[in-house]
Amino acid sequence: MRGFFITLEGLDGCGKSTQLERLAAALSQRGLAVLATRQPGGTEIGTSIRALMIQQHSRLSPVAEVLLMMADRAQHVSDIIKPNLEAGRIVISDRYIDSSVAFQGYGRGLEITAVEALNDLATGGLLPDLTILFELNREAAQARLATRTEKQLTDSAPMTGFDDEQHDFHQRVQQGYWQLAARHPDRIHCVDADGSVNEVHQRVMALVLERLQELGVRS
Template structure:
């Protein structure tokens, strides 16, 4: 009887849903993740809105190193730091939330490592992806929204925001051009997982496109 009750509870509980937002700096991920969170909560879903790096207490410390350390960080060391953040984040935040039936909306995940450390830092993309998958115990999102924006336009947005650039934002145009190309290649390789959205479109239009795709997964 106890086993039957547990099985019935598992059927009744809503399935967790893992959604990530990717794209270059300045593409609007933060805005869209908040809009999507608000929409889902209005529909009665419990949402964990999080980010990498920095979605846990350990991650906050790692984020400070990878984004704000003033000295040199070797590319492989940088990739390993991101992987360490991911391992902690998935184990202590993402998987528990999914097990509770929540929707996890996350700003950046392993595709960012492949794009930034793989293409941007010119490391082997397959090795970076394999490292991330090992750290995350193979967890992939049900949906990855790629907010695609020309790197010049993205830099213009960052300049207009008048914010202090972190280590990656401060990289030169060639770096960000490689990152954008890598994101598009990743999306082309996994069209069933990715939704590519032109991030130059109005915010409301982008949000509507994302909602339409998410609705099919709920």
């Protein structure tokens, strides 16, 4: 079996980490080999970069921020994502290339083509087989964030650094995600993230199973 690469994207609080856990468990239960990971932070180096980004959030320039994200991504691809895909596993990552384009590009105003070139350098051109973009309006995502437990807070940090950003920052990120989805309709699929955890999980499973079948991966 060939590997299969899934990434989860969307605003902070839309439910990515919750759905990643559910998806990984459901696929494992079907006997598939799954590796769940996240960006930033999937490697030891990435964990240090993540901690640095949280600590220095208010002082990081947009360019320094994107380069740290890319350093994390490069290490993550070479140490974790590639080897696991080569071993035939399903790799699911909480955030990947589209987060940098949406947050640092559209959100912070860095040139989109520059961010894309950096993504390409960091990943060696490795694209996901499927990207799930969770759609939830900013107000609902914000309300969910307020319900995070202590553990979820520690787990989810660096993007949480963006919580205190102005409303139009998140507007721009949201619109950036939509533009990405419009530009890459074969790869990026939107899932309505409004509804119970179970309801959203069913939507995610339907999409993933369909895509696995298309690619001939046994499920």
